[in-house]
Amino acid sequence: MTAENGLNSFHERNDIRLGLVGAGSVAGLYVEAAAGLPELAITAVCDVRREAAQALAAPLDARVYDDHRAMFAAGNLDAVVITSPHSLHTPMAEDAAAAGLHVLMEKPMATTVADCRRMIKVCADSGVRLAIGNLQRFVPAVRQAAEILRSGQLGRPLLITERRAVRYDPESRPAWFFDPELAGGGIMMNIGGHSIDKAQVLTGEKVVAVNARIWRRPGIAVETEASGVMELSGDIQLTFSITSTGLPPQDETEVVCENGALRLSHTGGLWMFRDGQAVHLKDRTGHDEIVTAFRDQLVDFTGSETPSVTGDYGLSVVAAVQAVYDSAADRTLQRTEY
Numbered sequence: 122m123t124a125e126n127g128l129n130s131f132h133e134r135n136d137i138r139l140g141l142v143g144a145g146s147v148a149g150l151y152v153e154a155a156a157g158l159p160e161l162a163i164t165a166v167c168d169v170r171r172e173a174a175q176a177l178a179a180p181l182d183a184r185v186y187d188d189h190r191a192m193f194a195a196g197n198l199d200a201v202v203i204t205s206p207h208s209l210h211t212p213m214a215e216d217a218a219a220a221g222l223h224v225l226m227e228k229p230m231a232t233t234v235a236d237c238r239r240m241i242k243v244c245a246d247s248g249v250r251l252a253i254g255n256l257q258r259f260v261p262a263v264r265q266a267a268e269i270l271r272s273g274q275l276g277r278p279l280l281i282t283e284r285r286a287v288r289y290d291p292e293s294r295p296a297w298f299f300d301p302e303l304a305g306g307g308i309m310m311n312i313g314g315h316s317i318d319k320a321q322v323l324t325g326e327k328v329v330a331v332n333a334r335i336w337r338r339p340g341i342a343v344e345t346e347a348s349g350v351m352e353l354s355g356d357i358q359l360t361f362s363i364t365s366t367g368l369p370p371q372d373e374t375e376v377v378c379e380n381g382a383l384r385l386s387h388t389g390g391l392w393m394f395r396d397g398q399a400v401h402l403k404d405r406t407g408h409d410e411i412v413t414a415f416r417d418q419l420v421d422f423t424g425s426e427t428p429s430v431t432g433d434y435g436l437s438v439v440a441a442v443q444a445v446y447d448s449a450a451d452r453t454l455q456r457t458e459y
């Protein structure tokens with residue numbers, strides 16, 4: 122299908138042909154997620170590392186490319202999932218839109234707010250849909266926590282404490298993540314974006330101001346640690362600490378509300394605290410939960426009338442990350458720029 126067929130007909134199709142740009146680690150999750158969806162097929166895979174594209178494409182019987190423009194020009198595709206290094210996101214979205222292909226863009230949407238705006242405009246002008254891979258709302262435990270908060274049973278959210286620790290050094294992930302030009306930033310851009318997304322999804326609010334600091338470890342060109350305070354609309358405060366020392370990894374979120382609290386934990390699952398009682402609502406399910414999130418994201422992208430994670434939403438996350446960098450550089454409180 123090309124854009125002339127209109128956005129609305131896309132979600133009614135049951136033979137959607139997807140192309141993958143980038144055949145690295147996250148692309149493997151899309152392959153796993155798509156395997157459970159008979160209505161769509163991955164029919165082409167592109168990577169500058171042709172052997173990586175070949176390895177992913179072979180069991181799918183998909184075509185292999187090492188140039189995304191050649192893949193787009195060959196036709197036979199309805200949509201693309203772009204999982205390339207961050208600074209390539211905007212030019213690749215422009216190429217996809219020019220070819221009439223719908224775009225599911227991995228997070229972070231782009232490395233600057235200006236690039237996010239360009240991507241939104243070019244997709245709108247070309248009549249293709251744009252969805253962003255900020256997938257926290259599709260993670261089952263986050264979804265359940267957001268529903269509880271939305272129900273009002275705990276009262277208004279007041280403050281969030283967010284703690285992430287992951288290994289973040291050149292031995293732990295591909296080299297481009299440590300190249301400021303390609304990655305657009307370090308741990309805050311890559312991991313911190315999930316924290317911002319999660320806080321926004323849980324509360325239904327947006328980050329409006331940031332006071333933060335970042336640090337780089339010797340010999341690494343991007344920041345490896347970030348901490349600070351964010352204010353969300355609705356007068357909610359988020360305190361975050363995202364560090365690179367984490368082995369074992371940590372991923373803990375606490376939301377304190379007027380009448381109770383929720384805690385989401387990578388190891389402990391979902392807990393609710395109310396009236397002096399602690400109730401365990403959900404175990405963590407690890408890899409299965411991640412694949413479920415990717416699958417539901419694909420269903421939302423291809424199967425709903427309008428994707429849930431719009432370009433404007435992706436921009437809001439990039440704007441909050443940018444505000445962290447501006448705040449750290451100027452040592453001032455920064456308002457987010459929408």
Ligand SMILES: NC(=O)c1ccc[n+]([C@@H]2O[C@H](COP(=O)([O-])OP(=O)(O)OC[C@H]3O[C@@H](n4cnc5c(N)ncnc54)[C@H](O)[C@@H]3O)[C@@H](O)[C@H]2O)c1
Nearest residue numbers: 143144145146147148167168169170204205227228229295
């Ligand atoms: N949603 C999530 O939970 C999640 C998890 C991991 C990564 N990501 C995001 O997914 C994207 C990819 O991350 P990754 O961990 O898979 O990285 P990766 O390095 O494993 O994969 C990226 C791939 O892109 C390829 N590539 C580079 N330049 C290219 C070009 N010009 N054309 C085609 N392919 C090209 C690389 O060779 C590599 O195979 C990033 O945006 C990252 O932030 C999201």
